[in-house]
Amino acid sequence: MSRPVRLTVNGAPASFDVEDRTTLLDALRDELGLTGTHAGCEQGACGACSVLLDGEIVRSCLLLAVQAGGRTVTTIEAVGSPGRLHPVQEALRRHHGLQCGYCTPGVVLTAIDLLERVADPDEEEVREALAGNLCRCTGYAGLVDAVLAAARDAGPGR
Amino acid sequence: MKPAPFAWHPAGSVEEAVSVLSADEDAKLLAGGQSLLPLLSLRLARPTTLVDLEDAGLGVLEIADGDRAQPAASGDSRVLVAGAMVRQRRLELDPLVAATVPLLADAARHVGFPATRNRGTLGGSLAHADPVAELPAVAVALDATVVATGPRGERRLAASALADGFFATTLEPAEVLTAVRFPAAGPGHGAAWCEWSPRLHDFPDAGVGVAVELDGTGALRWVGAAACGIGGGPLPLGDELAATAAGATEATPGLLRAAAGAVTAAARGAGDGRDELCGLLAARALAQAFRRAQDRQVAS
Numbered sequence: 001m002s003r004p005v006r007l008t009v010n011g012a013p014a015s016f017d018v019e020d021r022t023t024l025l026d027a028l029r030d031e032l033g034l035t036g037t038h039a040g041c042e043q044g045a046c047g048a049c050s051v052l053l054d055g056e057i058v059r060s061c062l063l064l065a066v067q068a069g070g071r072t073v074t075t076i077e078a079v080g081s082p083g084r085l086h087p088v089q090e091a092l093r094r095h096h097g098l099q100c101g102y103c104t105p106g107v108v109l110t111a112i113d114l115l116e117r118v119a120d121p122d123e124e125e126v127r128e129a130l131a132g133n134l135c136r137c138t139g140y141a142g143l144v145d146a147v148l149a150a151a152r153d154a155g156p157g158r
Numbered sequence: 159m160k161p162a163p164f165a166w167h168p169a170g171s172v173e174e175a176v177s178v179l180s181a182d183e184d185a186k187l188l189a190g191g192q193s194l195l196p197l198l199s200l201r202l203a204r205p206t207t208l209v210d211l212e213d214a215g216l217g218v219l220e221i222a223d224g225d226r227a228q229p230a231a232s233g234d235s236r237v238l239v240a241g242a243m244v245r246q247r248r249l250e251l252d253p254l255v256a257a258t259v260p261l262l263a264d265a266a267r268h269v270g271f272p273a274t275r276n277r278g279t280l281g282g283s284l285a286h287a288d289p290v291a292e293l294p295a296v297a298v299a300l301d302a303t304v305v306a307t308g309p310r311g312e313r314r315l316a317a318s319a320l321a322d323g324f325f326a327t328t329l330e331p332a333e334v335l336t337a338v339r340f341p342a343a344g345p346g347h348g349a350a351w352c353e354w355s356p357r358l359h360d361f362p363d364a365g366v367g368v369a370v371e372l373d374g375t376g377a378l379r380w381v382g383a384a385a386c387g388i389g390g391g392p393l394p395l396g397d398e399l400a401a402t403a404a405g406a407t408e409a410t411p412g413l414l415r416a417a418a419g420a421v422t423a424a425a426r427g428a429g430d431g432r433d434e435l436c437g438l439l440a441a442r443a444l445a446q447a448f449r450r451a452q453d454r455q456v457a458s
């Protein structure tokens with residue numbers, strides 16, 4: 001049995017019909033074609049599927065699509081563009097914060113969520129914020145450097 | 159499609175949730191879903207219906223008059239009432255929680271990740287009863303009261319009477335945990351949560367929460383404590399610490415050593431050296447709680 005869901009995705013109204021058991025992750029990818037949200041573990045452990053729900057970082061594999069009805073979802077597709085990267089994306093590129101890129105959408109959104117709340121985080125705060133985002137390539141040092149640099153470049157009082 | 163089929167039922171009230179649960183024994187409650195969704199995706203849980211508590215009015219977070227004539231935990235007679243659907247992130251960040259139940263705020267920041275704390279709830283954590291979960295141990299350490307509503311109405315039970323072994327509680331099948339009432343901190347109150355996890359923010363091997371209250375002369379007049387990760391549910395440690403620390407005015411090395419020994423003995427039988435780990439964590443938490451209580455007295 002499917003159910004209609006209406007929500008706002010990346011600033012525009014979106015709707016789809018899904019079974020109740022469909023996760024938000026699957027709905028974003030399969031119903032809306034937003035494949036930038038990556039499916040890693042699909043059980044809450046890796047952070048690859050992170051999106052913003054009403055402006056807060058959540059894991060889209062730990063949410064039913066029907067639970068997102070009436071809410072606002074932001075995915076990586078709304079962040080930067082190939083010609084004009086978001087400062088966090090630019091910093092990841094400069095500091096070798098990605099290799100295969102599988103974890104990257106989740107890392108970018110998690111970093112944006114951190115910098116929204118803490119304009120000038122120290123290394124420990126960055127590590128703590130990123131602790132739930134698994135990366136099999138970079139060894140994390142580049143990720144941490146990039147987020148610190150993005151915060152620095154943005155300067156105080158962004 | 160990972161979970162097996164089920165029907166999602168957003169409940170508009172606790173009564174509605176209770177009636178759905180009463181009519182269908184394979185219906186389950188959905189709170190924050192941060193432990194349940196993985197179980198669904200792994201098909202370890204196959205409910206017929208998921209009763210979503212999001213809109214059931216369980217988001218209250220407020221101070222209220224206490225129910226006990228002489229609350230054991232506190233020189234303050236009020237309680238912090240936290241609804242079952244209060245998010246873990248709010249417990250971590252809301253100044254009201256930090257001021258009135260500092261152990262809850264200190265422990266909440268160790269639960270999962272920011273992304274899961276934005277969804278995960280207090281009530282979900284207590285009802286899921288994972289033996290390594292922090293929040294059930296906090297409720298036991300502080301002698302909190304759990305409020306539940308079932309087909310026969312509302313009842314209250316001590317947090318220590320909620321746990322019933324690994325991932326099990328004493329709640330009836332059709333009961334909904336609606337709120338937790340935490341004794342509010344008095345003037346000489348200090349608290350700390352310490353845990354050890356091999357990877358930052360992963361499930362801990364063990365964790366210990368300690369809250370103390372000092373009297374006007376700076377002597378310890380009350381201590382509450384509990385551990386997670388030892389056995390099937392929260393391990394109360396208040397009596398062990400009271401026996402070693404009552405009347406103390408300083409967390410001296412001798413006192414911390416005695417406290418670690420008493421807690422290690424209480425946790426005896428936990429494998430992999432976790433009993434001694436628990437003793438160390440308790441000593442560390444006691445020392446921090448002591449210092450915070452002293453700071454609070456100086457500040458007030």
Ligand code: FES
Pocket residue numbers: 038039040041042043044045046047048049050059060061062
């Ligand atoms: S895919 Fe959601 S946390 Fe791994």
Ligand code: FES
Pocket residue numbers: 097098099100101102103104134135136137138
């Ligand atoms: S860049 Fe490959 S997983 Fe992170």
